[in-house]
Amino acid sequence: xxxxxxxxxxxxxxxxxxxxxxxxxxxxxxxxxxxxxxxxxxxxxxxxxxxxxxxxxxxxxxxxxxxxxxxxxxxxxxxxxxxxxxxxxxxxxxxxxxxxxxxxxxxxxxxxxxxxxxxxxxxxxxxxxxxxxxxxxxxxxxxxxxxxxxxxxxxxxxxxxxxxxxxxxxxxxxxxxxxxxxxxxxxxxxxxxxxxxxxxxxxxxxxxxxxxxxxxxxxxxxxxxxxxxxxxxxxxxxxxxxxxxxxxxxxxxxxxxxxxxxxxxxxxxxxxxxxxxxxxxxxxxxxxxxxxxxxxxxxxxxxxxxxxxxxxxxxxxxxxxxxxxxxxxxxxxxxxxxxxxxxxxxxxxxxxxxxxxxxxxxxxxxxxxxxxxxxxxxxxxxxxxxxxxxxxxxxxxxxxxxxxxxxxxxxxxxxxxxxxxxxxxxxxxxxxxxxxxxxxxxxxxxxxxxxxxxxxxxxxxxxxxxxxxxxxxxxxxxxxxxxxxxxxxxxxxxxxxxxxxxxxxxxxxxxxxxxxxxxxxxxxxxxxxxxxxxxxxxxxxxxxxxxxxxxxxxxxxxxxxxxxxxxxxxxxxxxxxxxxxxxxxxxxxxxxxxxxxxxxxxxxxxxxxxxxxxxxxxxxxxxxxxxxxxxxxxxxxxxxxxxxxxxxxxxxxxxxxxxxxxxxxxxxx
Amino acid sequence: xxxxxxxxxxxxxxxxxxxxxxxxxxxxxxxxxxxxxxxxxxxxxxxxxxxxxxxxxxxxxxxxxxxxxxxxxxxxxxxxxxxxxxxxxxxxxxxxxxx
Numbered sequence: 001x002x003x004x005x006x007x008x009x010x011x012x013x014x015x016x017x018x019x020x021x022x023x024x025x026x027x028x029x030x031x032x033x034x035x036x037x038x039x040x041x042x043x044x045x046x047x048x049x050x051x052x053x054x055x056x057x058x059x060x061x062x063x064x065x066x067x068x069x070x071x072x073x074x075x076x077x078x079x080x081x082x083x084x085x086x087x088x089x090x091x092x093x094x095x096x097x098x099x100x101x102x103x104x105x106x107x108x109x110x111x112x113x114x115x116x117x118x119x120x121x122x123x124x125x126x127x128x129x130x131x132x133x134x135x136x137x138x139x140x141x142x143x144x145x146x147x148x149x150x151x152x153x154x155x156x157x158x159x160x161x162x163x164x165x166x167x168x169x170x171x172x173x174x175x176x177x178x179x180x181x182x183x184x185x186x187x188x189x190x191x192x193x194x195x196x197x198x199x200x201x202x203x204x205x206x207x208x209x210x211x212x213x214x215x216x217x218x219x220x221x222x223x224x225x226x227x228x229x230x231x232x233x234x235x236x237x238x239x240x241x242x243x244x245x246x247x248x249x250x251x252x253x254x255x256x257x258x259x260x261x262x263x264x265x266x267x268x269x270x271x272x273x274x275x276x277x278x279x280x281x282x283x284x285x286x287x288x289x290x291x292x293x294x295x296x297x298x299x300x301x302x303x304x305x306x307x308x309x310x311x312x313x314x315x316x317x318x319x320x321x322x323x324x325x326x327x328x329x330x331x332x333x334x335x336x337x338x339x340x341x342x343x344x345x346x347x348x349x350x351x352x353x354x355x356x357x358x359x360x361x362x363x364x365x366x367x368x369x370x371x372x373x374x375x376x377x378x379x380x381x382x383x384x385x386x387x388x389x390x391x392x393x394x395x396x397x398x399x400x401x402x403x404x405x406x407x408x409x410x411x412x413x414x415x416x417x418x419x420x421x422x423x424x425x426x427x428x429x430x431x432x433x434x435x436x437x438x439x440x441x442x443x444x445x446x447x448x449x450x451x452x453x454x455x456x457x458x459x460x461x462x463x464x465x466x467x468x469x470x471x472x473x474x475x476x477x478x479x480x481x482x483x484x485x486x487x488x489x490x491x492x493x494x495x496x497x498x499x500x501x502x503x504x505x506x507x508x509x510x511x512x513x514x515x516x517x518x519x520x521x522x523x524x525x526x527x528x529x530x531x532x533x534x535x536x537x538x539x540x541x542x543x544x545x546x547x548x549x550x551x552x553x554x555x556x557x558x559x560x561x562x563x564x565x566x567x568x569x570x571x572x573x574x575x576x577x578x579x580x581x582x583x584x585x586x587x588x589x590x591x592x593x594x595x596x597x598x599x600x601x602x603x604x605x606x607x608x609x610x611x612x613x614x615x616x617x618x619x620x621x622x623x624x625x626x627x628x629x630x631x632x633x634x635x636x637x638x639x640x641x642x643x644x645x646x647x648x649x650x651x652x653x654x655x656x657x658x659x660x661x662x663x664x665x666x667x668x669x
Numbered sequence: 670x671x672x673x674x675x676x677x678x679x680x681x682x683x684x685x686x687x688x689x690x691x692x693x694x695x696x697x698x699x700x701x702x703x704x705x706x707x708x709x710x711x712x713x714x715x716x717x718x719x720x721x722x723x724x725x726x727x728x729x730x731x732x733x734x735x736x737x738x739x740x741x742x743x744x745x746x747x748x749x750x751x752x753x754x755x756x757x758x759x760x761x762x763x764x765x766x767x768x
Contacts, residue, residue, distance in 0.1 A: 646764075647761070
């Protein structure tokens, strides 16, 4: 079959799943909605593999295909099709998205099993996967924007899935609003590109852009900055990152799927997809590199101090996406996409492990309350540790190769980029430290009562409380479900985590410098026009980078070991000595407060001014009130004529006719 | 004889009719006065038709007569209906058209 035919299947199956579950949930018996949803995504993954094989059958120079379904818009000088673009980059994204999503669906079948919103959850999940696949398969900016907005909407629905939690609905709104800021950026960027090139499909835009724009032309830089705005909002980069930690209000599988493995990488995909534009606008690409670096450092520092298990992983996600953004912005496209893939594996795995631990704690997410789960949850312990090792960049695991490749490419660009590379190394030290801060605090140390209970074969069942506020929750309505589920006891959860753990270990073989580099080679047809295709760090540089990265990872893990296991008193000591820094980090660099003071409050004040002065005084008083009194005055005259006296009417009639006759008489003279 | 006299006569009759409509309270008398006004108009029509030597005005006057007859039928019908329902035969008392 043609790759594009497979592509339509990849796209259609999740949509079908959404429709079946959303419209037929009342007819579906038991928990079958979960199995239908998983099957739809599993088949979509199978179709992605079919698409990959069909693409590999073709010669390398013919690996970019466009499949058009129908014309979407055709009007004065502008036309846009509903079309998909199948090339190695899109295929890689499809494989990652559908593959990881399939495992997360499997995990959710167990994790959400007692939730009353079970079918709704799977309808949303399938819709999300459809949107994400639409985003990566779109062949033009119009469809990209559609997928982009769908993904934002699906994210909103899933973050506020437990809509009885006020904090969850607030987090959903926050995520949606920030995402819409990005959507607007993306739309403006597309306008600017259309204005310059007269086209919106990727192939024409990328072909025409070098003719239409000079290098670093103001318009192409503006367009790329607008695209970056969209990418930053979706990928939670500074300063549009504040929604991602709050998005942890959603169920844990949602955090794993959307806020780690797939949606937040959309920005990375966008930059990689639009690389011909960013190479025309190096200034914008540099902005991307600098923001990516700033984010990866910022998020790594906050993750050091965060006390909520899921939020630590959320900040680590931001940090790792910072690496990817840095990678694709310095033209290390293969490395950036490689890290995107390995990160999807180990971060989904970490979230799944965290979900299992949180369930064992009866819904408590605070790191301070956890400890000693090593014996009680051996499976979760092993898989979570594998994920943490991969995240830390421990030698020979997947994160080791991908992260260090990005840094090697960055340093290879020379001059100012070396600074970015050094910052990235510093952050990877912090990464190793906070990754093992989680491991040591959750799984080592004296077992907490919940862990001891579990060791005796009894899953702790605490009353549900909102992890953000501590308020007791009403489980009678079934959101969240009354029961807890841990990987040790649920086969689907194990079945989801084991392949991810395996991939987190071995996925690195796709990109061993000088040996395999399979992924980079596979992606080459997409990036063959790139100016930087041949600029590749020397093998020696890459290998020494790997050694340095591995050493840094081991150093970070060792530091965490000393602080959290060997000498726990040191931790208290450090915290007290740097109390100011600790508070600063605990408050996430006061970004929320900054936005509150600079944006939210002025906006609220202008809103109040509008309501009290403009609306009530001017609009209601002058415009509406004035119109009313004019009409009232006019009608009161007309009303006073209507006396009901027949003879008065006759007199008026006569007077009127006489007046008319007199007028015409006078005029005719 | 000049047409002016006929027109002056017509105007007089019209004014008498109009004054009657405006001053009398009995619907019957008002109807009579309306007839006066209509016939004043007819007179003017015929006078002008004769002055111009054109028959169309006379035909028009005949049509006005027919319309007047119809109007009288309706008007008298209303008056009879009012009388039957023992309503006051007085236009000032019938002021329910008030807005």
